[in-house]
Amino acid sequence: MTAPSDIEDLIGLMARLPGLGPRSARRAVLTLLKKRGPLMAPLAQAMAHVALTARDCATCGNIGTSDLCPICADPKRQTGEICVVADVADLWAMERAGVFRGRYHVLGGTLSALDGTGPDELRIPALVARVRDEATAEVILALNATVDGQTTAHYIADALEPTGVRITSLAQGVPVGGELDYLDDGTIGAALRARRQV
Amino acid sequence: MTAPSDIEDLIGLMARLPGLGPRSARRAVLTLLKKRGPLMAPLAQAMAHVALTARDCATCGNIGTSDLCPICADPKRQTGEICVVADVADLWAMERAGVFRGRYHVLGGTLSALDGTGPDELRIPALVARVRDEATAEVILALNATVDGQTTAHYIADALEPTGVRITSLAQGVPVGGELDYLDDGTIGAALRARRQV
Ligand SMILES: [Zn+2]
Numbered sequence: 045m046t047a048p049s050d051i052e053d054l055i056g057l058m059a060r061l062p063g064l065g066p067r068s069a070r071r072a073v074l075t076l077l078k079k080r081g082p083l084m085a086p087l088a089q090a091m092a093h094v095a096l097t098a099r100d101c102a103t104c105g106n107i108g109t110s111d112l113c114p115i116c117a118d119p120k121r122q123t124g125e126i127c128v129v130a131d132v133a134d135l136w137a138m139e140r141a142g143v144f145r146g147r148y149h150v151l152g153g154t155l156s157a158l159d160g161t162g163p164d165e166l167r168i169p170a171l172v173a174r175v176r177d178e179a180t181a182e183v184i185l186a187l188n189a190t191v192d193g194q195t196t197a198h199y200i201a202d203a204l205e206p207t208g209v210r211i212t213s214l215a216q217g218v219p220v221g222g223e224l225d226y227l228d229d230g231t232i233g234a235a236l237r238a239r240r241q242v
Numbered sequence: 243m244t245a246p247s248d249i250e251d252l253i254g255l256m257a258r259l260p261g262l263g264p265r266s267a268r269r270a271v272l273t274l275l276k277k278r279g280p281l282m283a284p285l286a287q288a289m290a291h292v293a294l295t296a297r298d299c300a301t302c303g304n305i306g307t308s309d310l311c312p313i314c315a316d317p318k319r320q321t322g323e324i325c326v327v328a329d330v331a332d333l334w335a336m337e338r339a340g341v342f343r344g345r346y347h348v349l350g351g352t353l354s355a356l357d358g359t360g361p362d363e364l365r366i367p368a369l370v371a372r373v374r375d376e377a378t379a380e381v382i383l384a385l386n387a388t389v390d391g392q393t394t395a396h397y398i399a400d401a402l403e404p405t406g407v408r409i410t411s412l413a414q415g416v417p418v419g420g421e422l423d424y425l426d427d428g429t430i431g432a433a434l435r436a437r438r439q440v
């Protein structure tokens with residue numbers, strides 16, 4: 045044995061988190077054991093609380109702690125624009141950027157022939173219904189610039205076509221601070237095709 | 243805002259774990275949020291349980307879930323040999339190696355002029371008392387081959403000298419599988435000085 049079995053169980057659960065292998069899970073648990081009062085007890089409590097209260101927003105699929113997520117419940121957010129993201133992580137990234145004032149629709153993934161992920165698993169029907177029901181002026185597709193992301197974007201554009209809603213997607217190009225020398229050919233190509241007059 | 247404040251609080255606490263920055267803490271919490279039933283709830287429960295039950299072993303300083311740690315409580319462990327380690331992590335590493343059948347003494351750090359860590363913070367007086375009280379044949383110093391580790395080893399050897407106990411330390415040399423080409427000069431020098439006849 046190394047640690048008592050309760051502690052080994054805890055290490056095993058921690059090791060299932062992304063970015064923590066067995067070795068770093070062990071190190072994280074040791075830190076917790078040394079800071080039982082100031083860190084471990086509050087962390088356990090915060091985690092239990094969120095595990096109990098977190099739920100998927102009935103409207104947009106974002107994670108919140110009530111039936112409507114904070115964004116859908118915020119009367120100051122514009123209702124006419126829906127930003128479609130694959131994942132809650134992407135929603136958080138958009139929010140960190142602080143440039144979008146509308147609402148979201150979280151797909152819960154992207155279409156993937158490999159993983160067998162089809163449209164029905166992705167809340168795409170819910171998006172179409174929402175665009176019909178709400179007075180939606182524009183749907184902004186904020187999906188990864190990957191094959192699956194772009195396949196999903198095309199699928200959604202087709203599905204939304206009958207609604208007549210305006211559909212846009214994030215621009216592709218040179219990232220801010222990006223050096224051409226380090227960019228892949230695809231990005232440079234996309235940036236050239238989307239070039240703007242200065 | 244990005245996530246609801248409860249979730250942001252959880253991310254903030256997770257980010258205080260070693261190996262998890264703000265970004266990976268966010269990713270870990272998202273994984274937890276997606277696996278609330280199978281992972282987040284059990285992890286919160288395991289953590290709360292360990293936070294409540296874990297305590298430092300009264301004899302050796304190892305972390306266990308009762309007054310005596312599993313090693314001190316195990317009658318099959320030899321009592322005549324005490325292996326001195328700086329930290330519980332080192333104890334776990336020794337136990338994983340599975341080569342030591344005696345008991346431990348966890349210092350809780352190493353002497354450090356920089357951090358202002360002196361002998362009294364390190365359970366060194368407790369070690370001396372223990373060597374006097376228990377029938378101790380040998381004290382094995384398993385400390386890091388760093389300046390602080392070796393300073394601590396020398397200090398302990400001096401403190402234990404009056405007891406007459408046999409004091410040894412882990413051998414320094416080429417690690418198993420180690421390639422000379424990649425070893426630092428200090429290790430090669432130590433290995434040469436400790437060379438053995440074949
Ligand atoms: Zn919502």
Ligand SMILES: [Zn+2]
Nearest residue numbers: 299302311314
């Ligand atoms: Zn013990």
